[in-house]
Amino acid sequence: MELRHLRCFLTVAQLGTVTAAADQLHIAQPAVSRQIQRLERDLGVTLFRRNGHRLSLTDAGRHTLDLAHDLLTRADRLTTVAGQLADGQLTRISCVAAPTTLDYVLAPFVATLNDDDPFIAVVSVLGDEVHEAVAAGHDFGIAANVPPAGGLAWQHLTRVPLHAYVNPGHPWARDTSVTLDELIEQPLLLPGRTDPTRTVLDAAVIAARLRYQRHTEVPWEQMRHALAAGRRGVAIGTELPRFDTRPLLVLDTDGAPVQLPIHACWSPDHYAAAALEQLATRLGTFAEQVVRPEAEAI
DSSP, X not given: OOHHHHHHXXXXXXXXXXXXXXXXXXXXXXXXXXXXXXXXXXXXXXXXXXXXXXXXXXXXXXXXXXXXXXXXHHHHHHHHHHXXXXXXXXXXXXXEEOXXXXXXXXXXXXXXXXXXXXXXEEEEOOGGGHHHHHHTTOSEEEEXXXXXXXXXXXXXXXXXXXXXXXXXXXXXXXOSEEXXXXXXXXXXEEXXXXXXXXXXXXXXXXXXXXXXXXXXXXXXXXXXXXXXXTTSOEEEESSOOOTTOEEEEEEOTTXXXXXXXXXXXXXXXXXXXXXXXXXXXXXXXXXXXXXXXXXXXX
Protein backbone atom coordinates (compact mmCIF):
# COMPACT_ATOMS: atom_id res chain seq x y z
CA MET A 1 0.00 0.00 0.00
CA GLU A 2 1.41 3.39 -1.00
CA LEU A 3 0.42 6.87 0.11
CA ARG A 4 -0.27 7.92 -3.48
CA HIS A 5 -2.89 5.17 -3.68
CA LEU A 6 -4.58 6.53 -0.56
CA ARG A 7 -4.55 10.07 -1.99
CA CYS A 8 -6.15 8.77 -5.15
CA PHE A 9 -8.78 6.91 -3.11
CA LEU A 10 -9.68 10.03 -1.11
CA THR A 11 -9.92 12.14 -4.25
CA VAL A 12 -12.21 9.68 -6.01
CA ALA A 13 -14.36 9.36 -2.88
CA GLN A 14 -14.70 13.13 -2.70
CA LEU A 15 -15.42 13.79 -6.38
CA GLY A 16 -17.33 10.61 -7.24
CA THR A 17 -15.80 9.88 -10.66
CA VAL A 18 -12.47 8.73 -12.01
CA THR A 19 -12.55 11.50 -14.62
CA ALA A 20 -12.88 14.28 -12.03
CA ALA A 21 -10.21 12.70 -9.82
CA ALA A 22 -7.82 12.40 -12.77
CA ASP A 23 -8.30 16.07 -13.62
CA GLN A 24 -7.62 17.17 -10.05
CA LEU A 25 -4.62 14.87 -9.59
CA HIS A 26 -3.24 15.71 -13.06
CA ILE A 27 -2.82 12.07 -14.04
CA ALA A 28 -4.46 9.90 -16.71
CA GLN A 29 -7.79 8.21 -16.00
CA PRO A 30 -6.39 4.68 -16.50
CA ALA A 31 -3.71 5.47 -13.88
CA VAL A 32 -6.42 6.44 -11.38
CA SER A 33 -8.30 3.21 -12.03
CA ARG A 34 -5.12 1.14 -11.62
CA GLN A 35 -4.26 2.82 -8.31
CA ILE A 36 -7.74 2.15 -6.92
CA GLN A 37 -7.57 -1.48 -8.05
CA ARG A 38 -4.11 -1.86 -6.51
CA LEU A 39 -5.32 -0.42 -3.19
CA GLU A 40 -8.34 -2.72 -3.15
CA ARG A 41 -6.06 -5.68 -3.85
CA ASP A 42 -3.61 -4.66 -1.10
CA LEU A 43 -6.42 -4.20 1.45
CA GLY A 44 -8.42 -7.21 0.34
CA VAL A 45 -11.72 -5.27 0.18
CA THR A 46 -13.88 -3.56 -2.42
CA LEU A 47 -13.87 0.19 -1.80
CA PHE A 48 -16.27 1.44 -4.46
CA ARG A 49 -19.58 0.37 -5.95
CA ARG A 50 -19.64 1.22 -9.65
CA ASN A 51 -22.81 2.66 -11.16
CA GLY A 52 -21.90 3.65 -14.69
CA HIS A 53 -19.39 6.46 -14.49
CA ARG A 54 -20.30 7.28 -10.87
CA LEU A 55 -18.57 5.60 -7.95
CA SER A 56 -20.03 5.30 -4.44
CA LEU A 57 -18.33 3.98 -1.34
CA THR A 58 -19.08 0.50 -0.08
CA ASP A 59 -19.36 -0.17 3.66
CA ALA A 60 -15.69 -1.13 3.63
CA GLY A 61 -14.88 2.07 1.73
CA ARG A 62 -16.69 4.22 4.29
CA HIS A 63 -14.80 2.55 7.14
CA THR A 64 -11.52 3.01 5.28
CA LEU A 65 -12.14 6.68 4.44
CA ASP A 66 -11.47 8.21 7.89
CA LEU A 67 -8.46 5.97 8.49
CA ALA A 68 -6.96 6.89 5.13
CA HIS A 69 -7.51 10.58 5.78
CA ASP A 70 -5.89 10.30 9.22
CA LEU A 71 -2.91 8.42 7.83
CA LEU A 72 -2.31 10.98 5.09
CA THR A 73 -2.68 13.84 7.54
CA ARG A 74 -0.03 12.26 9.75
CA ALA A 75 2.23 11.65 6.77
CA ASP A 76 1.92 15.29 5.68
CA ARG A 77 2.60 16.37 9.25
CA LEU A 78 5.70 14.19 9.37
CA THR A 79 7.02 15.75 6.18
CA THR A 80 6.43 19.25 7.52
CA VAL A 81 7.97 18.55 10.92
CA ALA A 82 10.98 16.83 9.34
CA GLY A 83 11.67 19.95 7.32
CA GLN A 84 11.34 22.11 10.40
CA LEU A 85 13.65 19.81 12.35
CA ALA A 86 16.25 20.17 9.63
CA ASP A 87 15.93 23.97 9.86
CA GLY A 88 15.93 24.03 13.68
CA GLN A 89 12.38 25.41 13.82
CA LEU A 90 9.84 24.80 16.58
CA THR A 91 6.15 24.15 16.01
CA ARG A 92 5.28 22.36 19.26
CA ILE A 93 6.97 22.50 22.66
CA SER A 94 6.48 20.09 25.53
CA CYS A 95 6.89 22.20 28.68
CA VAL A 96 7.09 20.81 32.22
CA ALA A 97 6.56 22.77 35.43
CA ALA A 98 4.89 22.62 38.82
CA PRO A 99 1.14 23.36 38.82
CA THR A 100 1.50 26.82 40.40
CA THR A 101 4.15 27.79 37.85
CA LEU A 102 1.92 26.62 35.01
CA ASP A 103 -1.01 28.63 36.37
CA TYR A 104 0.71 31.90 37.23
CA VAL A 105 3.75 32.08 34.94
CA LEU A 106 3.31 29.98 31.81
CA ALA A 107 -0.44 30.24 31.14
CA PRO A 108 -0.51 34.09 31.11
CA PHE A 109 2.52 34.05 28.77
CA VAL A 110 0.91 31.52 26.40
CA ALA A 111 -2.14 33.78 26.16
CA THR A 112 0.08 36.44 24.55
CA LEU A 113 1.53 34.21 21.81
CA ASN A 114 0.78 34.65 18.12
CA ASP A 115 -0.39 32.19 15.47
CA ASP A 116 3.14 31.72 14.19
CA ASP A 117 4.50 30.84 17.64
CA PRO A 118 4.88 27.17 18.60
CA PHE A 119 2.06 25.32 20.30
CA ILE A 120 2.82 24.89 24.02
CA ALA A 121 1.84 21.48 25.40
CA VAL A 122 2.14 21.42 29.20
CA VAL A 123 2.94 18.59 31.59
CA SER A 124 2.47 19.10 35.32
CA VAL A 125 5.14 17.62 37.60
CA LEU A 126 6.41 18.23 41.11
CA GLY A 127 8.75 21.17 41.41
CA ASP A 128 11.79 19.01 42.12
CA GLU A 129 11.09 16.76 39.11
CA VAL A 130 11.35 19.40 36.37
CA HIS A 131 15.04 18.94 35.53
CA GLU A 132 14.71 15.17 35.42
CA ALA A 133 11.70 15.46 33.08
CA VAL A 134 13.59 17.75 30.69
CA ALA A 135 16.61 15.46 30.74
CA ALA A 136 14.26 12.58 29.92
CA GLY A 137 13.06 14.23 26.72
CA HIS A 138 10.67 17.14 27.33
CA ASP A 139 11.67 20.25 25.41
CA PHE A 140 11.47 22.95 28.07
CA GLY A 141 11.11 23.27 31.81
CA ILE A 142 10.36 26.01 34.33
CA ALA A 143 11.72 25.46 37.83
CA ALA A 144 12.77 27.33 40.94
CA ASN A 145 16.18 25.77 41.32
CA VAL A 146 19.08 25.90 38.87
CA PRO A 147 19.90 22.61 37.08
CA PRO A 148 22.92 20.64 38.29
CA ALA A 149 26.22 21.79 36.79
CA GLY A 150 27.18 20.21 33.49
CA GLY A 151 23.64 19.19 32.59
CA LEU A 152 20.93 21.41 31.18
CA ALA A 153 21.18 24.90 29.77
CA TRP A 154 19.24 27.42 31.84
CA GLN A 155 18.23 31.06 32.07
CA HIS A 156 16.96 33.10 35.01
CA LEU A 157 13.44 34.41 34.42
CA THR A 158 12.38 36.36 37.50
CA ARG A 159 11.79 36.23 41.25
CA VAL A 160 8.44 36.24 43.04
CA PRO A 161 7.92 37.00 46.73
CA LEU A 162 6.63 34.54 49.29
CA HIS A 163 3.39 35.46 51.04
CA ALA A 164 1.73 34.47 54.27
CA TYR A 165 -2.07 34.13 54.00
CA VAL A 166 -4.38 34.68 56.95
CA ASN A 167 -8.08 34.70 57.77
CA PRO A 168 -9.78 38.15 57.45
CA GLY A 169 -10.28 38.06 61.22
CA HIS A 170 -6.61 37.41 62.00
CA PRO A 171 -4.74 40.20 63.91
CA TRP A 172 -2.43 40.54 60.89
CA ALA A 173 -5.23 40.87 58.34
CA ARG A 174 -4.73 44.65 57.93
CA ASP A 175 -0.93 44.40 57.72
CA THR A 176 1.05 44.21 54.49
CA SER A 177 4.05 42.20 55.67
CA VAL A 178 5.30 39.90 58.40
CA THR A 179 8.85 39.10 59.49
CA LEU A 180 10.27 35.60 59.81
CA ASP A 181 10.65 35.85 63.58
CA GLU A 182 6.94 36.73 63.88
CA LEU A 183 5.94 34.09 61.37
CA ILE A 184 7.66 31.11 63.00
CA GLU A 185 5.64 31.60 66.18
CA GLN A 186 2.38 30.93 64.30
CA PRO A 187 0.86 27.54 63.40
CA LEU A 188 2.07 27.33 59.82
CA LEU A 189 0.54 25.54 56.84
CA LEU A 190 3.56 24.74 54.67
CA PRO A 191 4.12 23.13 51.26
CA GLY A 192 5.80 19.72 51.22
CA ARG A 193 9.53 19.50 51.82
CA THR A 194 10.41 19.13 48.14
CA ASP A 195 8.31 22.10 47.04
CA PRO A 196 10.57 24.98 45.88
CA THR A 197 8.59 27.48 47.98
CA ARG A 198 9.24 25.38 51.07
CA THR A 199 12.93 25.07 50.16
CA VAL A 200 13.31 28.85 49.93
CA LEU A 201 11.45 29.44 53.19
CA ASP A 202 13.45 26.75 55.01
CA ALA A 203 16.70 28.32 53.81
CA ALA A 204 15.61 31.75 55.01
CA VAL A 205 14.59 30.40 58.41
CA ILE A 206 17.89 28.55 58.81
CA ALA A 207 19.88 31.62 57.71
CA ALA A 208 18.07 33.64 60.37
CA ARG A 209 18.90 30.95 62.95
CA LEU A 210 15.23 30.45 63.66
CA ARG A 211 13.07 27.33 63.98
CA TYR A 212 9.43 26.61 63.23
CA GLN A 213 7.37 26.33 66.41
CA ARG A 214 4.33 24.58 64.94
CA HIS A 215 3.75 23.57 61.35
CA THR A 216 1.75 21.17 59.21
CA GLU A 217 2.69 20.10 55.70
CA VAL A 218 -0.17 20.67 53.24
CA PRO A 219 1.04 20.04 49.67
CA TRP A 220 -2.11 21.25 47.92
CA GLU A 221 -2.17 25.05 47.72
CA GLN A 222 -5.96 25.37 47.68
CA MET A 223 -6.19 23.32 50.86
CA ARG A 224 -3.60 25.55 52.55
CA HIS A 225 -5.75 28.59 51.77
CA ALA A 226 -8.92 26.79 52.84
CA LEU A 227 -7.36 25.86 56.17
CA ALA A 228 -6.09 29.41 56.65
CA ALA A 229 -9.56 30.75 55.88
CA GLY A 230 -10.90 28.35 58.49
CA ARG A 231 -8.51 29.77 61.14
CA ARG A 232 -6.37 26.64 61.23
CA GLY A 233 -3.09 28.45 60.67
CA VAL A 234 -1.08 30.74 58.40
CA ALA A 235 -0.59 29.46 54.86
CA ILE A 236 2.63 30.01 52.90
CA GLY A 237 2.87 30.24 49.12
CA THR A 238 3.41 32.44 46.06
CA GLU A 239 -0.01 32.16 44.42
CA LEU A 240 -3.03 34.47 44.39
CA PRO A 241 -5.10 34.43 47.61
CA ARG A 242 -8.13 32.15 47.74
CA PHE A 243 -11.20 31.87 49.96
CA ASP A 244 -10.85 35.55 50.97
CA THR A 245 -7.50 35.01 52.71
CA ARG A 246 -5.33 38.10 53.22
CA PRO A 247 -1.74 38.06 51.86
CA LEU A 248 1.30 39.49 53.65
CA LEU A 249 4.83 39.74 52.28
CA VAL A 250 7.27 37.51 54.15
CA LEU A 251 10.36 39.54 55.13
CA ASP A 252 13.73 38.24 56.25
CA THR A 253 15.65 39.60 59.25
CA ASP A 254 17.04 42.45 57.11
CA GLY A 255 13.54 43.52 56.08
CA ALA A 256 13.90 42.24 52.50
CA PRO A 257 11.20 40.06 50.88
CA VAL A 258 11.91 36.34 50.83
CA GLN A 259 11.74 35.51 47.13
CA LEU A 260 11.42 32.43 44.98
CA PRO A 261 13.66 32.45 41.89
CA ILE A 262 12.28 31.03 38.66
CA HIS A 263 14.43 29.60 35.86
CA ALA A 264 13.87 28.08 32.43
CA CYS A 265 15.87 25.04 31.35
CA TRP A 266 16.40 22.95 28.22
CA SER A 267 18.90 20.53 26.76
CA PRO A 268 21.89 22.23 25.09
CA ASP A 269 21.82 19.35 22.57
CA HIS A 270 18.20 20.00 21.55
CA TYR A 271 17.81 20.37 17.78
CA ALA A 272 16.23 23.80 18.36
CA ALA A 273 18.29 24.91 21.36
CA ALA A 274 18.70 28.41 19.91
CA ALA A 275 14.93 28.78 19.48
CA LEU A 276 14.34 27.54 23.05
CA GLU A 277 16.80 30.11 24.35
CA GLN A 278 14.94 32.82 22.47
CA LEU A 279 11.68 31.56 23.99
CA ALA A 280 13.25 31.70 27.46
CA THR A 281 14.31 35.30 26.84
CA ARG A 282 10.78 36.24 25.81
CA LEU A 283 9.32 34.43 28.81
CA GLY A 284 11.82 36.18 31.10
CA THR A 285 10.84 39.60 29.77
CA PHE A 286 7.17 38.77 30.26
CA ALA A 287 7.80 37.43 33.77
CA GLU A 288 9.68 40.57 34.80
CA GLN A 289 7.12 42.94 33.28
CA VAL A 290 3.91 41.10 34.20
CA VAL A 291 4.29 38.14 36.55
CA ARG A 292 6.61 39.75 39.09
CA PRO A 293 4.69 43.06 39.43
CA GLU A 294 1.42 41.13 39.83
CA ALA A 295 2.99 38.87 42.45
CA GLU A 296 4.38 41.86 44.36
CA ALA A 297 1.01 43.61 44.22
CA ILE A 298 -0.92 40.71 45.77
